[in-house]
Each structure stands twice: as C-alpha cells, then as structure tokens.
Amino acid sequence: MGSPVVVMGVSGSGKSTVGAALAQRLRVPFADADDFHSPENIAKMSSGQPLDDADRRPWLADIGRWLAEHSDGGVMSCSALKRSYRDLLREHVPSVVFAHLEGSVEVIARRQASRPGHFMPSALLRSQFDTLEPLDPAERDVTVDVDRDVDTIIDDLVVALPAVEEN
Ligand SMILES: Nc1ncnc2c1ncn2[C@@H]1O[C@H](COP(=O)(O)OP(=O)(O)OP(=O)(O)O)[C@@H](O)[C@H]1O
Numbered sequence: 001m002g003s004p005v006v007v008m009g010v011s012g013s014g015k016s017t018v019g020a021a022l023a024q025r026l027r028v029p030f031a032d033a034d035d036f037h038s039p040e041n042i043a044k045m046s047s048g049q050p051l052d053d054a055d056r057r058p059w060l061a062d063i064g065r066w067l068a069e070h071s072d073g074g075v076m077s078c079s080a081l082k083r084s085y086r087d088l089l090r091e092h093v094p095s096v097v098f099a100h101l102e103g104s105v106e107v108i109a110r111r112q113a114s115r116p117g118h119f120m121p122s123a124l125l126r127s128q129f130d131t132l133e134p135l136d137p138a139e140r141d142v143t144v145d146v147d148r149d150v151d152t153i154i155d156d157l158v159v160a161l162p163a164v165e166e167n
C-alpha cells in the first residue's frame with residue numbers, strides 16, 4: 001500500500017519536472033497544482049502579486065481532495081510553502097509524504113529566468129522564499145538538494161521515500 005507524495009518547494013525549484021519524473025518512475029498518477037489554480041489566482045500572480053492564505057485555501061482544498069482520491073499512490077507537485085498548508089493537506093490524507101526540493105535563491109532564480117512564458121514572474125521569487133517554512137524535523141518528511149540533475153534527485157527520492165513511510 002503506497003502513500004501519495006507531494007513534491008513541494010518555491011516556484012522554479014523543479015516541482016513539475018521532478019514530480020512528473022517521480023510519478024513515471026513509481027508508475028503512479030501525476031498532477032500539478034498549477035493546474036488547480038482559479039483564473040483569479042493566475043491573474044493575481046501574473047500581475048506580480050503573491051497569493052495570500054485566503055487565495056490559497058480553496059486551492060489547497062482541491063489538492064487535498066485529489067490526494068484523498070489517490071491515497072494508495074500518486075504524485076502531486078504543489079508549493080505547500082507553509083506548515084499550516086501541509087497540515088491542511090494531511091487532514092485530507094494523514095499518510096501523505098512531502099518531498100521538499102530545496103535550493104538557493106541563486107540557483108532557482110537562474111532556472112526561472114531560463115523558463116520563458118510561465119505565468120509566475122521572477123519578481124515573485126523573493127516572496128516565495130519569504131513565505132517558505134522548510135520542513136520541520138517533526139514532520140518526518142524528505143528534503144533534497146535541487147542543485148543536481150533530475151535523475152540523481154529521483155534516485156535519492158525513491159530511496160528516501162519508503163524509509164519515511166516506515167516511520
Ligand atoms: N534538477 C534540475 N536541473 C536543471 N534544470 C532543472 C532541474 N529541475 C528543473 N529544472 C528546470 O528549471 C525550470 C523550473 O522547473 P519547474 O518548472 O519544474 O519548476 P516548478 O517548481 O514546477 O516551478 P513553478 O512552481 O513555478 O511551476 C525548468 O526550466 C526546468 O526545466
């Protein structure tokens with residue numbers, strides 16, 4: 001019996017890339033939280049304003065429902081920046097495991113800059129880091145360094161994830 005995985009991190013950390021590759025490796029369904037945003041949220045971010053808790057609440061509820069529907073296995077890429085957001089998702093699926101793609105502002109800004117045409121302006125990266133509450137050791141989840149190639153990150157994750165589930 002598997003658990004759903006949320007690949008989390010700031011915008012540009014590689015959630016979509018790593019999440020899709022991880023789902024393929026685990027042979028489970030994949031979804032990207034970017035596709036769950038309302039048109040209002042997309043318009044707000046596109047205009048350079050960060051989302052607030054109220055903007056994120058209904059979005060997180062939809063993501064929680066997807067996780068509950070995939071409680072025996074699935075990968076969701078979702079920023080899940082705050083502990084309270086992760087706790088909300090845990091209310092939907094207590095067994096959910098978070099994998100934080102951690103990287104420096106410099107590395108992630110470089111990647112964002114080389115990704116044209118995305119709705120998230122690079123100017124919002126600072127607010128993403130300001131909002132980010134990294135995983136607390138008490139959360140028993142997994143943190144990986146993003147400054148490596150995708151295959152290496154996936155190799156690390158497939159080793160680390162079952163160990164977390166056994167806790
Ligand atoms: N490990 C990696 N090494 C090199 N480039 C990477 C790596 N992971 C992702 N990238 C590249 O960095 C950019 C950002 O990645 P991606 O879109 O997956 O991030 P994201 O966290 O999903 O961003 P957002 O939340 O803003 O949609 C993309 O151009 C992607 O190809």
Ligand SMILES: O=C(O)[C@H](O)[C@@H](O)[C@H](O)[C@H](O)CO
Nearest residue numbers: 010011012034051079080120
């Ligand atoms: O919580 C948030 O502020 C949002 O999820 C953003 O992080 C973006 O949706 C995403 O990362 C696209 O760039």
